[in-house]
Amino acid sequence: MVDGIADRIGENGSSIKHTLLSAESKDQTTVIKEPLPDHQSGLSKIADLLFDKELGILKSSSEILAVGHRVVHGGEKFSSPVVVDKGVLEDLYKISHLAPLHNPANLKGIEVASQVFPDAKQIAVFDTAFHQTMPDYVFHYAIPETYYKDDGLRVYGFHGTSHQFVSKAAANYCDIPTEKFNAISIHLGNGCSMSAIKGGKSIDTTMGLTPLGGLIMGTRSGDIDPSLILLLGKNHNMTFDEVDTLLNKESGLKGLTGSNDFRDVISKYEKKDAAAILAVEMYVYRIRKYIGAYAVVLGHLDAIIFTAGVGENSALIREKVCEGLEIIHTELDNEKNKNKAPGIKELQSLKSKVKILVVPTNEELEIAEQVSGLLIA
Numbered sequence: 001m002v003d004g005i006a007d008r009i010g011e012n013g014s015s016i017k018h019t020l021l022s023a024e025s026k027d028q029t030t031v032i033k034e035p036l037p038d039h040q041s042g043l044s045k046i047a048d049l050l051f052d053k054e055l056g057i058l059k060s061s062s063e064i065l066a067v068g069h070r071v072v073h074g075g076e077k078f079s080s081p082v083v084v085d086k087g088v089l090e091d092l093y094k095i096s097h098l099a100p101l102h103n104p105a106n107l108k109g110i111e112v113a114s115q116v117f118p119d120a121k122q123i124a125v126f127d128t129a130f131h132q133t134m135p136d137y138v139f140h141y142a143i144p145e146t147y148y149k150d151d152g153l154r155v156y157g158f159h160g161t162s163h164q165f166v167s168k169a170a171a172n173y174c175d176i177p178t179e180k181f182n183a184i185s186i187h188l189g190n191g192c193s194m195s196a197i198k199g200g201k202s203i204d205t206t207m208g209l210t211p212l213g214g215l216i217m218g219t220r221s222g223d224i225d226p227s228l229i230l231l232l233g234k235n236h237n238m239t240f241d242e243v244d245t246l247l248n249k250e251s252g253l254k255g256l257t258g259s260n261d262f263r264d265v266i267s268k269y270e271k272k273d274a275a276a277i278l279a280v281e282m283y284v285y286r287i288r289k290y291i292g293a294y295a296v297v298l299g300h301l302d303a304i305i306f307t308a309g310v311g312e313n314s315a316l317i318r319e320k321v322c323e324g325l326e327i328i329h330t331e332l333d334n335e336k337n338k339n340k341a342p343g344i345k346e347l348q349s350l351k352s353k354v355k356i357l358v359v360p361t362n363e364e365l366e367i368a369e370q371v372s373g374l375l376i377a
C-alpha cells in the first residue's frame with residue numbers, strides 16, 4: 001500500500017520519503033525534510049503518515065497485526081523468525097557484542113515500534129538465519145575451540161534475507177523445486193557478499209563473524225591477512241578502535257579510490273583513472289575467485305544470480321565477472337547483459353549450461369512473507 005524510508009536519523013538533512021502505491025495514487029512520492037534526532041522520532045513520523053486521515057492508509061494502529069524487523073545478528077540461537085518477547089529481547093542484548101554497529105539500533109527499533117504499535121506482535125527476522133545451515137567444517141575458525149564455545153566466535157554470514165529471497169525467486173523462475181536448486185548468489189550493494197546455495201540452503205558465504213569479511217565493499221576491506229591488524233597496531237600505533245574504523249569505514253572502494261559509491265568509481269574507471277581501474281580489477285577478481293571456489297563445492301550449478309544496487313545495474317561488472325567462466329559451463333550473452341528492463345532477467349548465451357540471472361532483491365517483501373508465515377503457523 002505504501003513504501004518509505006526515514007533517512008539520516010540523527011544527522012543533518014534528515015527526511016522521510018513516502019510513496020503511495022495504490023492504483024489510484026499512481027506512485028506518488030513525497031519527501032518531507034524535517035529533523036529526526038532519533039529512531040523514536042523517525043518511526044513516530046512514519047506512524048503519523050500511516051494514520052493521516054487525508055492519506056487514508058490506516059484508521060488505527062490496531063490494523064497492524066505485526067511489525068517485521070530486520071535484525072542483523074541472531075547468533076546461533078535464532079535460525080528462523082521469532083516473536084520478540086522479554087526473553088528474546090534479553091537474548092538479543094546478550095549477542096549485541098557480535099554486531100555492535102547494527103544490533104543495538106535494531107533493538108531500539110523494536111522498542112520504539114512496540115510503543116507506536118502496542119497491539120502488534122514484534123517479529124525479528126535475522127540476516128544471519130539463512131546461513132545457519134552451513135556445515136561445521138565451514139563455520140568454524142581454526143582457532144582454539146574455547147573461543148567458539150565461550151564467545152560464539154565463528155562464521156555467521158549476513159545478507160541472508162536477500163540471498164534467501166533471490167534464490168527462491170530464481171528457483172521459481174527456473175521452474176526447479178527450491179530443494180533441488182543449486183546457485184551462487186552474488187549480492188553487490190554497499191555491502192557485498194556471496195552465498196553458495198545447495199538444494200535451496202546456504203552451505204557457505206563470504207562474510208564471516210561480522211560483515212567485514214569476504215568481498216571488497218563500499219567502505220569495507222573484505223578478506224585480509226589478520227596479521228595486517230597487528231602490524232597496523234605495532235607500526236602505526238593504532239588502537240583496536242582505530243583499526244576497526246579503518247577496515248569498516250575507510251577501506252574498500254573508498255580506501256582505494258576516495259569514493260564508496262560505485263557509480264563514481266565507474267565514471268572514474270571510464271576516464272581511465274588508474275586507482276579506479278585497479279579497484280574495479282580487485283573487486284571483480286575477488287568475486288571470480290569465490291565463484292570458482294563455490295562452483296567446486298556445489299558440484300552442480302543451476303544459476304549464478306546477481307542482485308542489489310551494483311549487481312542489478314552494472315552491466316560492466318557483470319561482464320567482467322563472467323569473463324572466462326566457460327570452465328564452469330557458463331557464458332554471458334553480452335547483448336542480453338545490456339538489457340535494462342525491470343524484473344528478473346536471463347543473461348546467458350545459448351551455449352551456456354548455467355543460467356546467469358539478475359534478480360532484484362526485495363528484503364522488505366521477504367521479511368513480510370516470513371512474518372506472515374509465522375503468524376499463520
Ligand code: ADP
Pocket residue numbers: 188189190191218260261262263264266308309310313314
Ligand atoms: P545497500 O547495500 O545499502 O542496500 P544498494 O543495494 O542500494 O545498497 O546498492 C548501492 C550501490 O549500488 C552503490 O554503490 C551504488 O553506487 C550502486 N549502484 C546503484 N545504481 C547503480 C548503477 N546504475 N550502476 C552502477 N552502480 C550502481
